[in-house]
Amino acid sequence: MDKTVHTAVIGAGLTGLTTAFYLEKENIDFVVLEKEDRIGGVIRTRSENGFIVEEGPNTGVLKEPEVAMLFDDLDGTCTCETASEKVKKRYILKNGKWQPLPMNPIQAVKTPLFTGKDKFRLLGEPFQRKGDDPLETLDKMVKRRMGESFLDFAVDPFILGVYAGDPAALVTKYALPKLYNLEQNYGSFIGGAFKKKFEKKDHIEKKATKKVFSVRGGLSNLTENLYRSAGKSRFLLKVEDITIIPGDDFFVIKGYIEDEKITIRARNVITTTGSYTLPGMLPFVPPGVMERIEKMHHAPVIQIGIGFDKWQGRKLDGFGGLIPYREKRDILGVLFISSLLSGRAPSGGALLSVFAGGTRRPGIFEKSDSEIESLVEKEFCSLMEVKEFNPSMFRIFRYRCAIPQYGRESVQKLEALEMLQKRYKGLIIAGNLRDGIGMADRIKQGRQLAEKINLQPRHKIEK
Numbered sequence: 001m002d003k004t005v006h007t008a009v010i011g012a013g014l015t016g017l018t019t020a021f022y023l024e025k026e027n028i029d030f031v032v033l034e035k036e037d038r039i040g041g042v043i044r045t046r047s048e049n050g051f052i053v054e055e056g057p058n059t060g061v062l063k064e065p066e067v068a069m070l071f072d073d074l075d076g077t078c079t080c081e082t083a084s085e086k087v088k089k090r091y092i093l094k095n096g097k098w099q100p101l102p103m104n105p106i107q108a109v110k111t112p113l114f115t116g117k118d119k120f121r122l123l124g125e126p127f128q129r130k131g132d133d134p135l136e137t138l139d140k141m142v143k144r145r146m147g148e149s150f151l152d153f154a155v156d157p158f159i160l161g162v163y164a165g166d167p168a169a170l171v172t173k174y175a176l177p178k179l180y181n182l183e184q185n186y187g188s189f190i191g192g193a194f195k196k197k198f199e200k201k202d203h204i205e206k207k208a209t210k211k212v213f214s215v216r217g218g219l220s221n222l223t224e225n226l227y228r229s230a231g232k233s234r235f236l237l238k239v240e241d242i243t244i245i246p247g248d249d250f251f252v253i254k255g256y257i258e259d260e261k262i263t264i265r266a267r268n269v270i271t272t273t274g275s276y277t278l279p280g281m282l283p284f285v286p287p288g289v290m291e292r293i294e295k296m297h298h299a300p301v302i303q304i305g306i307g308f309d310k311w312q313g314r315k316l317d318g319f320g321g322l323i324p325y326r327e328k329r330d331i332l333g334v335l336f337i338s339s340l341l342s343g344r345a346p347s348g349g350a351l352l353s354v355f356a357g358g359t360r361r362p363g364i365f366e367k368s369d370s371e372i373e374s375l376v377e378k379e380f381c382s383l384m385e386v387k388e389f390n391p392s393m394f395r396i397f398r399y400r401c402a403i404p405q406y407g408r409e410s411v412q413k414l415e416a417l418e419m420l421q422k423r424y425k426g427l428i429i430a431g432n433l434r435d436g437i438g439m440a441d442r443i444k445q446g447r448q449l450a451e452k453i454n455l456q457p458r459h460k461i462e463k
C-alpha cells in the first residue's frame with residue numbers, strides 16, 4: 001500500500017478517535033494507523049452474564065465543554081449518562097473505617113477526617129500568601145495552604161483515584177493546572193473557587209460541570225460511534241513497526257500490516273500514543289531530546305471488575321471509597337459502579353470496580369492472578385462487609401503504563417516537544433503525555449488538534 005493524505009493520526013484511542021471524528025467533519029483527507037486489531041485504546045467495555053464491565057476507565061468528569069459538545073456532535077448516536085445524583089457521597093478510609101467526605105460546612109466541622117487545628121487553619125486559607133515556585137509539588141502546596149490532614153485524607157486519596165500517583169512526585173502546575181491557577185489568579189483555593197462560581201459564563205463554558213459521566217451501555221459505545229462516524233475505511237489496523245521520517249513536503253510513514261509493507265505520505269502527522277512508543281517511531285529525533293520526552297513515569301494499575309448476582313454487603317449509597325496511602329491497604333479504592341450507572345448489573349445484584357497498584361505500590365503488578373484474587377478477597381470482605389466472597393463475575397485487567405505522571409521533568413519534556421514541533425512543521429506530538437490524563441482532557445485535545453489542522457492552508461495533494 002502506498003498512499004498520500006493530508007494528515008495521518010497514529011493511535012486509535014479516545015484522543016486519536018476524537019481527532020479523526022473532527023477531521024472528518026472538517027472534510028480533511030486523513031488516515032489513522034493503529035497497532036492493535038481494534039480501536040478504543042484503553043477503553044473497552046465487556047458484557048458478561050448481565051454485567052457491563054469496563055476494562056479501563058469507568059467514568060469521567062464533564063469538566064471541559066468539549067465533552068458535552070462531542071455528545072451533541074454525535075447527534076444521538078450514543079447517549080451520555082451522568083451518574084445518579086442520589087449517590088454523590090464519597091467515602092475515605094480512616095483508621096479502617098469509611099468516613100464520608102464532607103459536602104457542606106457543617107459536615108466539614110464535624111468530620112473526623114481532618115484535625116481540629118487544620119480545620120481552624122482553613123479559615124485563614126484565603127489570606128495566605130500565594131506560592132512563587134512553579135515547580136512546587138502538590139504535597140508541599142497542600143501542606144502549605146491547608147495542613148497535613150487535608151493532604152493525607154483528601155488530596156492523597158483523590159490523587160490515588162485520578163493518577164494512581166504520589167502528591168510528592170506530581171507538580172501542581174502540570175498535574176492539576178486548575179488548582180494551580182486558583183492560587184495564582186485568585187490567591188486562594190477557597191476564595192478562587194467561590195469567585196469562579198459566580199463569574200459570568202458564556203453558553204459554551206456552561207457546558208462544563210463537575211458531573212460524572214459515562215455512556216449508556218458502556219464507554220465502547222462512544223469509541224465505536226466515533227470510529228463509525230469518522231469513517232471506518234480511514235483506519236488501518238494491525239500496523240506494526242511504524243516509523244515516521246520528515247521529508248521536504250511530506251512525512252513518510254512506513255510500517256507493516258501482516259508482513260505487507262505500507263507507505264503513507266502526509267503533510268501532517270499527529271501521534272497520540274504514549275511517550276514510551278516514540279523512540280522507535282521517531283528515529284530522527286536525537287537521543288538527548290528523546291530522553292527528555294521519554295523520562296516520564298507511568299503508574300501501573302490493576303483494575304478488577306467484581307459482579308454479584310445478589311448483593312449482601314454494605315449499603316452502596318455513594319460513588320465509592322478511596323483509601324489513603326497512610327492506611328497501608330493492598331488496594332487503592334472501590335467504585336460502586338452499579339449504583340452510579342444504570343443497567344450495569346442484574347436486578348438485585350451489584351457491580352463494583354476495585355483498583356490497585358499505583359506508583360507507590362507497583363509490586364502488586366508482579367503478582368499472579370490467583371495471588372491478586374486472594375488479596376482482593378481479604379480486603380474486599382473487610383471493607384465491603386461481605387461475609388461470603390462468591391462473586392458471579394471476577395475479572396482482572398492489567399495496565400503496566402496506565403497513567404502518565406506529570407512531575408518535575410514536565411518542563412524539559414514540554415520544551416523538547418515544542419522544539420521538535422517548531423523544527424518539523426506538521427509534526428504534532430500529542431496524546432496523554434501532555435495536556436491532561438482524563439477522558440475529558442483527551443476529548444478536548446482531540447478536538448483542538450483537528451481545529452489546528454483545519455486552520456492550515458489546504459494544498460492540493462497529488463496522489
Ligand SMILES: Cc1cc2nc3c(=O)[nH]c(=O)nc-3n(C[C@H](O)[C@H](O)[C@H](O)COP(=O)(O)OP(=O)(O)OC[C@H]3O[C@@H](n4cnc5c(N)ncnc54)[C@H](O)[C@@H]3O)c2cc1C
Pocket residue numbers: 010011012013014015016033034035036039040041042043055056057058059060061239242272273274277281301303399401402403431432437438439440442
Ligand atoms: C486503568 C485505567 C483507568 C482509568 N480511569 C479513568 C477514569 O476513571 N476517568 C478518566 O477520565 N480517565 C481514566 N483513565 C484515563 C483515560 O482512560 C485515558 O486518558 C484515555 O482513554 C487515553 O486515550 P488515548 O487515546 O490518549 O490513549 P490510549 O487509549 O492509550 O490509546 C492509544 C492508542 O495508540 C495505540 N498505539 C500504541 N502504540 C502504537 C504504535 N506504536 N503504533 C500504532 N498505534 C499505537 C494503542 O494501541 C491505542 O489504541 C484511565 C486509564 C486507565 C489505563
